[in-house]
Amino acid sequence: MYTERASRLTGAAVWTGDGAGRVLPDGCMDLLWNEGRLLVAGPDTRAYVAGGASDTWTGLRFPPGSAPAFLGVPAHELRDLRVELADLWPSCEVRRLRGRIAGSPDPGTALEEIALERAAPPDPLLRALVASLDAGRPVAVTADELGLGARRLHRRSLVAFGYGPKTLARILRLQRALALARTGVPFAATAARSGYADQAHLARDVRELAGLPLGRLLAAR
Incomplete structure (x- = not known):
């Protein structure tokens, strides 16, 4: 439990x-x-x-x-x-x-x-970075909005998150998709609303990051 x-x-x-x-x-x-x-x-x-x-x-x-x-x-x-x-x-x-x-x-x-x-006070830049990527904004757009170059953004992301901003964006997108799918949103609509190119793209990402097909993942939960 x-x-x-x-x-x-x-x-x-x-x-x-x-x-x-x-x-x-x-x-x-x-x-x-x-x-x-x-x-x-x-x-x-x-x-x-x-x-x-x-x-x-x-x-x-x-x-x-x-x-x-x-x-x-x-x-x-x-x-x-x-x-x-x-x-x-x-x-x-x-x-x-x-x-x-x-x-x-x-x-x-x-x-x-x-x-x-x-715990240290929250870092406003990191919070803004997560919020931007979680809203589906591209990494390059996010870097510009935050006033960071691509290399500096990557370095900050490695220290704070353990991987680069592209991987972070991919993980946040997966979480958005799972939240929708768990409420019963059809997989095709879940893919579109989460920022995937199509349902096949969603299926590939779920398999690679979660290790199971989306249907089995939801059933296991």
Whole structure:
């Protein structure tokens, strides 16, 4: 079973799940708690298929582009990885945080409080970048609107998101399409409204990023 709520950290979400299933790329990174362990889920460029573990996982999903400032690590160094927080931070600090979370009646709230204490203020440029790409604007147009050259935009994106702006735009487009398809919008209309050339283009992207045909993906959820 999976539950999720909005976090007091702007744009973030606190969630709990059983550790099994298919995690799709979404432009975000997560701080994870599981059986006394603190881990970081880096930015995914393809579906991450978790094992059939039945134990409970709790996570704080940061809004796109914000986790690297919290972690002090560029996102591209964690791309498609799940790593122990102790590999990134001093072990004594991580031990203290583990004890704090273990002693809390709600691990999700404890994760949230840690993030609130340490998170940097949102970067207006990164928020504008995500908003522009999520609205379907081309990368070149977005770069011009933000006053950034293509190379500088690419460098900023690697640090913040783990990949370039074109990959980020593709992932955000996938999420838009899935949100529509889950409400029952026909696949052809979903493709058109999400910015795909046609339904075949949507089908290819879903297979490449999610690892399943769209119909099977929706049924599995």
